[in-house]
Amino acid sequence: MRCLPMWIAATALGCASGSARSLVDETFQLPALRAPRSTGTAPPADEADLAGPVTRTRIVALAAARDPSLRALVHEARALLHTARAERALPPPEVGAQVWNLPIARPYALGEAAMYMLEVRQMFPAAGARDARARASAEEARERVAALADREADVRSRAGQAWADYVHGALDHHVHGAHLELLGVMLDAARARFAGGGALAEIPRIEAERARTRRSIARVEAELARARATLNALLLRAPDAPLGPPAELGPETVAASVDDLTALALRTRGDVAMSHARMRAAHARTDAARAEARWPAFTAGVSYMQDPQQRPGFGATVAATLPWVWGDGPERVEAALERERAEAATAESAAVTVRGEVSVALARLHGLEHELVVLHTEERPAASRAVEAVRAAYVGGHAPLLEWIDAARQVLDVEMEEVEVTSSMAHAAVDLDRAVGMPVPRRAFDADASDAAGGAR
Numbered sequence: 001m002r003c004l005p006m007w008i009a010a011t012a013l014g015c016a017s018g019s020a021r022s023l024v025d026e027t028f029q030l031p032a033l034r035a036p037r038s039t040g041t042a043p044p045a046d047e048a049d050l051a052g053p054v055t056r057t058r059i060v061a062l063a064a065a066r067d068p069s070l071r072a073l074v075h076e077a078r079a080l081l082h083t084a085r086a087e088r089a090l091p092p093p094e095v096g097a098q099v100w101n102l103p104i105a106r107p108y109a110l111g112e113a114a115m116y117m118l119e120v121r122q123m124f125p126a127a128g129a130r131d132a133r134a135r136a137s138a139e140e141a142r143e144r145v146a147a148l149a150d151r152e153a154d155v156r157s158r159a160g161q162a163w164a165d166y167v168h169g170a171l172d173h174h175v176h177g178a179h180l181e182l183l184g185v186m187l188d189a190a191r192a193r194f195a196g197g198g199a200l201a202e203i204p205r206i207e208a209e210r211a212r213t214r215r216s217i218a219r220v221e222a223e224l225a226r227a228r229a230t231l232n233a234l235l236l237r238a239p240d241a242p243l244g245p246p247a248e249l250g251p252e253t254v255a256a257s258v259d260d261l262t263a264l265a266l267r268t269r270g271d272v273a274m275s276h277a278r279m280r281a282a283h284a285r286t287d288a289a290r291a292e293a294r295w296p297a298f299t300a301g302v303s304y305m306q307d308p309q310q311r312p313g314f315g316a317t318v319a320a321t322l323p324w325v326w327g328d329g330p331e332r333v334e335a336a337l338e339r340e341r342a343e344a345a346t347a348e349s350a351a352v353t354v355r356g357e358v359s360v361a362l363a364r365l366h367g368l369e370h371e372l373v374v375l376h377t378e379e380r381p382a383a384s385r386a387v388e389a390v391r392a393a394y395v396g397g398h399a400p401l402l403e404w405i406d407a408a409r410q411v412l413d414v415e416m417e418e419v420e421v422t423s424s425m426a427h428a429a430v431d432l433d434r435a436v437g438m439p440v441p442r443r444a445f446d447a448d449a450s451d452a453a454g455g456a457r
Helices: 003-013 019-028 044-051 056-066 068-088 129-195 202-234 258-268 270-294 329-395 401-436 447-456
Strands: 094-100 115-124 298-306 313-320
Touching (some): 056 129, 068 129, 115 313, 129 401, 258 401, 329 401
């Protein structure tokens, strides 16, 4: 019996080692929960900067800072941390009043009762259960913090894809503008040739080609406007808000190995961290279920008793559950173990997914690099030489106009293919960022240097 008060005291403290308290405090201090996120509004200086040339890094960072769903995840994580603190607390005490032996015929005759009693009771959960449940809630809060990182990576990815479309439109506009200038040169040459006795039909033919190119430019401008509106929507701006042209148009690549990027992804990806946090939370809930199945919960009470015919006195009550006799404890433990095993399998699956996504994204980027090298160093120079040769022949009167137009179209086709590959590289780099879970450092891609390096190898 002398050990009983010590047992109750240990249960009251929850047999806690302070692990739950320190975990909650550490989670509250995470930078993602301490720093207030943007409310979506931007100071005038930021808006003025967006009217001039803009960079991908600037656009992506602003989109992540202004996304309101990230603030929702911060509040969810904080709510779970407050829940963890609540789990560590004892349940509220109870107060009870009893009146004994009232006359059946006159139950309202309180003055004739044999005993009055006022009691205060406190329930103490099974030893270790409160600490384990608090750790589970804290780990669920960390899962929300990981979800915050995953959601931010998703916002960055959508902004990056929209930026790639914006760059594609700008490059496409530049290529069609250059082709329109070339058609102007053709028109001047055709007029000069007509003045010397050439065919009049050549001039309308070039004018028709110019009209076709202007229609293509109108289509490109519409695509640019759509990409601009998409970026403004991600930045929580009006669709027609002014947004400057891309400051960087050249192709970019990533100088990192698949092993390094995979290792980085396993450390930084939000879904991987989420799966591990859920696994730790499931383990903590297993500990809580085991504690409740193994240790009794106590209720202790102190009462004040007053017999109208005798002296007043105090009473003490101690009650305990008997989880070893019967109850749902063993089944709850098994259920918790199954959830823990499921979360462990999910974490393993997340790691497999990461390796596959990183490998595919990097392989696609490298394949596009090789395609751009061939376009830039072989196909484009050949098409340009053909245009110059036909131009000289046409001016000298030795080639028809259609040959010059066909050669110019070939150059246009090659340049548009370069635009497509450059845009695809931008999209692939964004996919790689998403696969890794964070922005991967990039460098400008020099097709000529890459071709020279390939030839040296």
